[in-house]
Every structure is written in C-alpha cells, then in structure tokens.
Amino acid sequence: MAEALEGVPAPRRNADAVLSGTLEASRSAWPGDPVALLLVEDDPGDALLVEELLADSGISAALSWARSLADARRVLAEQGVPGCILLDLHLPDAHGLDAVTQLLAAAPGAAVVVLTGLAEEASGLAAVAAGAQDYLVKGQLEPQLFGRAVRYAAQRKQVEQAAAALQVERVRAQENSRLERGLLPVPLLRGDGFEVVSRYRPGRAQALLGGDFYDVVETADGTVHAVVGDVSGHGPAEAALGVCLRVAWRSFVLAGSSGSTLMELLEQILVAERDGEQLFATLTSLSFTPDRRRVRVVRAGHPGMLQRVGGDVEWVEPPGGPALGLLPGLAHWPQEELPLPPGAGLALFTDGLFEGHTGRGRERLGERGLLALARKAAGLASDLFVDTLISDAEAAAAGHGGLADDVALVHLGWKQTDS
Structure with missing residues (x-):
C-alpha cells in the first residue's frame, strides 16, 4: 500500500513498510483465488498478523491496508475493487454492522470477510446476515483456516454475482418476450x-x-x-x-x-x-x-x-x-x-x-x-x-x-x- 507515513509512530511505520506493495508468495493453488485483498484494520499488530497468515496460506495476492473506512474508500477509488476485503468491525469512523453496510455500498462487487474478537461471534453472524460472505475470530486464526475462508468467500461472491446476473437476464428475456408479443x-x-x-x-x-x-x-x-x-x-x-x-x-x-x-x-x-x-x-x-x-x-x-x-x-x-x-x-x-x-x-x-x-x-x-x-x-x-x-x-x-x-x-x- 502506498500512503504517506509522516506523523505515524514507528511501529505503525514499520507495519506499513512491510505491507506495502505486492506480496511475492507462491503461485496460487486455486485458479479462482483473488488477486488482490484489502485489509481494513486500524491495529498495526493485527495487520502484520494478517500479512503473515496470507503468506503462509498459499494464496498469491497483493495486499493493501486501510486504517479506516475513509482510507478504504480512497484505496478503492485508486486501485479498484479487490477480490476480497477483510474488515475489522471496530474502526475509528465506523463500528459493527454500520461498517459492514457502508463497505458493501462502497464495494458491492467484493467478497467481505469480517474480523471479530473472541467474544464477538454473534457480531460475525450478524455481519454475514447483513451481506458479508464469512467471519473470522482473530484469536483463532491459522493459515489453513484463513486461506479457506478467503477462497470460499471469493467464490461465494462470484456465484452470488453470477446468480444475480442470470436473474437479470431472465427478467430481461421475459420483458423482451412481452414486448415482442406487442410488436x-x-x-x-x-x-x-x-x-x-x-x-x-x-x-x-x-x-x-x-x-x-x-x-x-x-x-x-x-x-x-x-x-x-x-x-x-x-x-x-x-x-x-x-x-x-x-x-x-x-x-x-x-x-x-x-x-x-x-x-x-x-x-x-x-x-x-x-x-x-x-x-x-x-x-x-x-x-x-x-x-x-x-x-x-x-x-x-x-x-x-x-x-x-x-x-x-x-x-x-x-x-x-x-x-x-x-x-x-x-x-x-x-x-x-x-x-x-x-x-x-x-x-x-x-x-x-x-x-x-x-x-x-x-x-x-x-x-x-x-x-x-x-x-x-x-x-x-x-x-x-x-x-x-x-x-x-x-x-x-x-x-x-x-x-x-x-x-x-x-x-x-x-x-x-x-x-
């Protein structure tokens, strides 16, 4: 991620330096893996943890980091919609389901995986009901589980979009049929x-x-x-x-x-x-x-x-x-x-x-x-x-x-x- 680091404490500057740019991971094992991920997380320690999990998961993807919802919107505007977004529910400018709904509105084409605390599993389930593809508990993360969640979330989003497109085509075909009968x-x-x-x-x-x-x-x-x-x-x-x-x-x-x-x-x-x-x-x-x-x-x-x-x-x-x-x-x-x-x-x-x-x-x-x-x-x-x-x-x-x-x-x- 390319962003200005002036005025940011040393630990956060180090975290940004590690997370910037494209990760040189091993070749993706799945052809449908997302090629880009966006992490929306205000804690540098959790951000470093996600980077390590991604490196060990076998998914080859570029990782960008946004510390707030406003930062996320800027990254989306500059880089486009990634295949998957990892979203913390406690951001400086958005909390809980409000963060989920705002992010889904800003990037409707991306799969969203919510990151929750150990005592927030109910919030994760509520986020899925609100439109996220999955949730992960921070204290229970390990590379295999992380990789599987990201992959499944991206593929579920693709299936969801394909189903929506098919429904649009069906409606269009029905409307065309009605118009043809009139013509x-x-x-x-x-x-x-x-x-x-x-x-x-x-x-x-x-x-x-x-x-x-x-x-x-x-x-x-x-x-x-x-x-x-x-x-x-x-x-x-x-x-x-x-x-x-x-x-x-x-x-x-x-x-x-x-x-x-x-x-x-x-x-x-x-x-x-x-x-x-x-x-x-x-x-x-x-x-x-x-x-x-x-x-x-x-x-x-x-x-x-x-x-x-x-x-x-x-x-x-x-x-x-x-x-x-x-x-x-x-x-x-x-x-x-x-x-x-x-x-x-x-x-x-x-x-x-x-x-x-x-x-x-x-x-x-x-x-x-x-x-x-x-x-x-x-x-x-x-x-x-x-x-x-x-x-x-x-x-x-x-x-x-x-x-x-x-x-x-x-x-x-x-x-x-x-x-």
Whole structure:
C-alpha cells in the first residue's frame, strides 16, 4: 500500500513498510483465488498478523491496508475493487454492522470477510446476515483456516454475482418476450381468403430488443390493412414506442382512419410518447381493397417493397413523405393507389434486411442486391420465399458477422381461388 507515513509512530511505520506493495508468495493453488485483498484494520499488530497468515496460506495476492473506512474508500477509488476485503468491525469512523453496510455500498462487487474478537461471534453472524460472505475470530486464526475462508468467500461472491446476473437476464428475456408479443401480433382477419407470412429475426448483437413491428387487420368492409414499421435505435424505450405505434395504428385503422390523416395521428402519438427528439419512426401502411384489384400505399420514410407476380419480382417504391417525428406537424404523406395483378404478393420489410455488409469491402447489400436475391427465389411458395430471402441475406453478410440490425418481413396477398 502506498500512503504517506509522516506523523505515524514507528511501529505503525514499520507495519506499513512491510505491507506495502505486492506480496511475492507462491503461485496460487486455486485458479479462482483473488488477486488482490484489502485489509481494513486500524491495529498495526493485527495487520502484520494478517500479512503473515496470507503468506503462509498459499494464496498469491497483493495486499493493501486501510486504517479506516475513509482510507478504504480512497484505496478503492485508486486501485479498484479487490477480490476480497477483510474488515475489522471496530474502526475509528465506523463500528459493527454500520461498517459492514457502508463497505458493501462502497464495494458491492467484493467478497467481505469480517474480523471479530473472541467474544464477538454473534457480531460475525450478524455481519454475514447483513451481506458479508464469512467471519473470522482473530484469536483463532491459522493459515489453513484463513486461506479457506478467503477462497470460499471469493467464490461465494462470484456465484452470488453470477446468480444475480442470470436473474437479470431472465427478467430481461421475459420483458423482451412481452414486448415482442406487442410488436409482432397475431393478424386480425375475418376469413381465410388472405395469406400472411411473417418473420422476425433479431440482429447479431441485439441483447436489446429493437423497435421493428408489423400488424395486419381486416375491417368490416373486407379491406385488409397491413403495416410494417421501424423505430430508430434499440432498447426497451424504442421497443415500447414500437408497441405503442403498432397498437395505435390498429386502433386508428379500425376506427376508419387512412392516408395522410392516419400518419398525422401516428406522428402525434410518437411525439407524445418518445423520450427525446432524436427518436423517429419509418413505416409503410397498405390497404388491400375488397375487389382484390388494388392496393393503397402510404409511406413515411420507409424503404420500398417487393412485388411478386408469377415468377417475377419487382421493386416498388411509390411516393411518400418523411419519417414520423422528423418534421412534427409540417409533413404530408400522399396515398398512392397501385394496381394489384391477380395472384400478386407484396413483401414488406424493415431496412435490416438489406443494410448488412457484404464482400471484401464495407458495401451494403442494398436494394439492388436484395432484389437480385428475391428474383432468384421468385418461383418459391410464399413461406419458402420469405425464409430463403432472409437466409440468403444472412449468408451474404456472413463475412461481417451476419445481419447487424433486426429484420421484420411480411409477405401479403390474396389467396387464389379455383374460379
């Protein structure tokens, strides 16, 4: 331990000199042994005893010494959290359980072993109940017992942290599952005359859920409405905003909204619910007319779509307006009506499908590359077409770790009848 010794009596100066620096002990017998220890003890004699016990225990570790809780905080700030902290319960600035709770708050990642007197075993048990990993009685210390206590305390802390991390991951997975159900609902169709094939694929490094969403509903007049959207960014806030927009879209559509009015309402929802002005959303909303001959399209900053007719695929990108949230209250989104050939299918997707990098450089697959992949799979049935398109896009980006962003892909179309 490096600290100023001026004004400290000679015995304490000697103790500091002995304890400073890294101890050159024999190689640790356990791979999981702590590499650093912190002793929080105001008595130089007890400090020397701990150093000797450590040297004879077979644990190779650097030992630092703090005489008070304030000194301990300084050492933690300078050197980081050690694998194990040895804590005396009688310090100049903290006593008993108060010392334990303050130290645990200052170093929550460290294992704590409490040092007690012969008549204080109850205090040691209380310290363990308060969060310490173990306690040792000063008058009963010997190297083997000391080494075992330090090793077990460090390993118990590691197990405790691993269990806590696992619980956090479980909660996160459950929350992601709930958000996914909100982002990716079951289509609301009144009959079996319309086909919906949908897929969602998380990006390669997305521990956090993205804001990609889709929905399909059929209104009482027989019109089938569909939407695919993407909230910028990743994380629970973005995913929750995606859920909010998807639910709002379904509600507005069922209430009769369409075209630019629908986009204006959704933008109002986005602006009211987003965490910051930097968040925006792109989406494409479709309405398949009951006569099965036309489809109305409204685009808000979203990519185009793929139209499949027979064995051919074309890129379709009708005029549209800006992404929701970029120009609140100022934008307009035109509604375009396109002819829908018999047996035609439309594939809507988020930009993660074609933004993956390919080849030796950093080129994106892009719209042209995606269209080329789609044309190779044009003759497949709808479900195979969708799966093949995603797998081929992933294969194209395999050299760069796969698709970096989330992908939502929905294939839509009227089922052909025999008549």
